[in-house]
Amino acid sequence: MSVQALGKPVRISKESRFSHFWSQRGEWVEEPNCRRGGESGVQRLYSAEGAMLYSKRQTGHIYRSWLYPFGRPTVLREFDAIEALRQVGVGVPEVVFCGxxxxxxxxxxxxxxxxxLDGFEDLNQWYAKGGRERHGELAHELLLQEIGATLARMHLARWQHSCLYGKHIFVRISGEGAQARVDVALLDLEKARRRWTAYGAAQHDMKQLRRHSSFESADWQKLVYFYQAVFGSTIKGLE
Structure with missing residues (x-):
């Protein structure tokens, strides 16, 4: 199978990129887990320029579909989702290499x-570390607005995250109050898939986020309001 690659973090031939990255070893940030007939885990690496990288390594870790009845590595599906979401303005990690x-x-x-994602932390950590108190209510409202808009753009493109928890929504805020700059990015997209309708993707993900989040009722209602303003219609069952 041909190797897909973006960028040139080190000067190696195209044919050697897979071997180069496969030979790299770093600290496990997600220990290998056994499922889907194989193993998958994530290590922290550093490029030749000192940039921090995350390497998802898989052996025999595949999914099957009508397009790939004999199996296909799940990282290739994740790469497809990352690139598609980038094109519709959804924040995602920058890919250095995929193959x-x-x-x-x-x-x-x-x-x-x-x-x-420099300066980002997942939404659960942001709340736990006092981000709301530190940045103030105006910045918090801007955060809810940006999360809502980000998720709506994903769903309007008929992409479903399929594992939408607070730990997979990464946020970065600089500045205070109404002048704060808010950035949002989505991670862990290996289960992401296209749906036949935007509404189907929206219903699945938003209900899942509600079940697995600790938003206060008033904050959730604000998030839904901002989400639906961009999505363009009401999603039943989110109240």
């Missing part, structure tokens, strides 16, 4: 290497 090859036993080995 997959079969080993001597014909088992898939696959990699997805992305740059760290």
């Amino acid at each position: 997959a090859e079969r080993d001597a036993n014909r088992e898939w080995q696959a990699l997805l290497v992305t740059k760290a």
Whole structure:
């Protein structure tokens, strides 16, 4: 299978990129877990220029669909989602390298290497560390607005995250009050998929986020308001 690559973090030939990144080792930030017939985990690496990278390493970790009845590495599906969401203005990690090859036993080995989201933290951590109190209520409202707009843009493109928890929504705020700058990015997109309708994607993800988040009722209503303003219609069952 041909190797897909974005950018040139190190000076190596195109044919050697997979081998180069596969040989890299770093600290495990997500220990390998066994599922989907193989293993998948995430290591922290550093580029030759000192940039922090995250490398998702997989062996035999595949999904099957009508397009790929014999299986395809899940990082390739994640790469597809990242690139599609980037094109519709949704914040996602920058891909340094993505590729997959079969080993001597014909088992898939696959990699997805992305740059760290500098200055970002997941939404759960942001609340737990006092981000709301530190930045103030005006900035918090801007945060809810940007989260709502980000999710709406994803769903309008008929993409469903499929695992939308607070820990997968990363935020960065600079400045205070109404002048604050808010950035939002989505992570862990290996289960993302296209739906036949934007409404179907919206219903699944937004209900899932509500079940697995600790938003206060008033904050959730604001988030839904901002979301629906961009989405353009009401989503039943979100109240």
